[in-house]
Amino acid sequence: MNPRRLTPSMSLLIAFEAAARHCSFTKAADELALTQSAVSRQVQSLEAQLGIELFRRDGRKIELTAAGALYQHELAAALGRIRSATLQTIAYKAEGGPLNLAVLPTLGSKWLLPKMHEFYALHPGNLVHIHSRIIHADIQSSASDMQAIICAGKGDWPGYISHLLLKEKLVVIASPTAVAEFRAMSPADVADQVLLNVVSRPNAWSDWFDRYNLGHRSMRTGPSFELTAHLIQAVSAGIGIGLVPDILVQDELKSGALIALFDPMESGRNYYLAYATRYQHLPALKTFSAWLLSLPFPD
Structure with missing residues (x-):
């Protein structure tokens, strides 16, 4: 399998995680300072790259699929570790x-x-x-x-x-x-x-x-x-x-x-x-x- 498929870009992952957490493209867009359509496109790009549907869409309402819920659970922990590692690295700059x-x-x-x-x-x-x-x-x-x-x-x-x-x-x-x-x-x-x-x-x-x-x-x-x-x-x-x-x-x-x-x-x-x-x-x-x-x- 192409390794690139297994390592989506950070922007796609962040957009998906925010949308999954809020169950809303609009609220995710507000959090990320993007437009609702931009978040929707990033999630669609991620689904296309993975070859699996992450959300069920019913008009403006979205709901995580079983695969999407599992992905969001694992991804939230991984992003948390990345943010923690970043904060620790920044701490070196201040020597504190x-x-x-x-x-x-x-x-x-x-x-x-x-x-x-x-x-x-x-x-x-x-x-x-x-x-x-x-x-x-x-x-x-x-x-x-x-x-x-x-x-x-x-x-x-x-x-x-x-x-x-x-x-x-x-x-x-x-x-x-x-x-x-x-x-x-x-x-x-x-x-x-x-x-x-x-x-x-x-x-x-x-x-x-x-x-x-x-x-x-x-x-x-x-x-x-x-x-x-x-x-x-x-x-x-x-x-x-x-x-x-x-x-x-x-x-x-x-x-x-x-x-x-x-x-x-x-x-x-x-x-x-x-x-x-x-x-x-x-x-x-x-x-x-x-x-x-x-x-x-x-x-």
């Missing part, structure tokens, strides 16, 4: 530009955001757009539209550069009013408490029980939460006890709103700043990563 950063929700609110005023004080011309994401083991599928990610894992993601930020330690937390005899508690006494969970850590309590050679059958499994922040709130409300990264409850522990039971346990995971190798020379990322890695981090 915004940085799109994905971060775990509770880590972002509890750990990163309180520090961002320091970054902006040093780099007032830079912008970091922070996006809360539940980031899974496959970070590419979790945040492929982001230029950088702060996430937990082992740092061995193919195609990504990663920098260690924090070693993760899990601590058992409780409300001092809900667990009145906490000072006399032993690890075995945890089995008498309702154990709250985060869905992304289904084995956390099992690992903790193994550490103290406790039987799993004695566990009283309680509700699960998608966000660690919600689990912390549930512990504060006296619903049960939780096992969370100690870095996320520093304020609550200092204020006495929550108490830590027993010593923290290393989880085997760490927090990293990670980014795809194609972004490593992005000026905004270089500025942000240099600042972030210069911060003092706890052992």
Whole structure:
């Protein structure tokens, strides 16, 4: 097949995508600053090149065909990537530009955001757009539209550069009013408490029980939460006890709103700043990563 048929001109694609999004040649023309007839001709040219009808026409009314709807869905994503790539390239000219950063929700609110005023004080011309994401083991599928990610894992993601930020330690937390005899508690006494969970850590309590050679059958499994922040709130409300990264409850522990039971346990995971190798020379990322890695981090 002729490769030219598979790569229609950008003007034809933009005209079709706008018409498909509005289901109107007239509205597409207004958006693109063209005449209605010019948009119609470009769509007809695209249909002729592809050899398939993209719209059903009924007088002035148009409606996408099944092929047209599929094409529009794929094309919208592709054009979005092209526009994003263009904006990133323009950012090089200014030696700055915004940085799109994905971060775990509770880590972002509890750990990163309180520090961002320091970054902006040093780099007032830079912008970091922070996006809360539940980031899974496959970070590419979790945040492929982001230029950088702060996430937990082992740092061995193919195609990504990663920098260690924090070693993760899990601590058992409780409300001092809900667990009145906490000072006399032993690890075995945890089995008498309702154990709250985060869905992304289904084995956390099992690992903790193994550490103290406790039987799993004695566990009283309680509700699960998608966000660690919600689990912390549930512990504060006296619903049960939780096992969370100690870095996320520093304020609550200092204020006495929550108490830590027993010593923290290393989880085997760490927090990293990670980014795809194609972004490593992005000026905004270089500025942000240099600042972030210069911060003092706890052992």
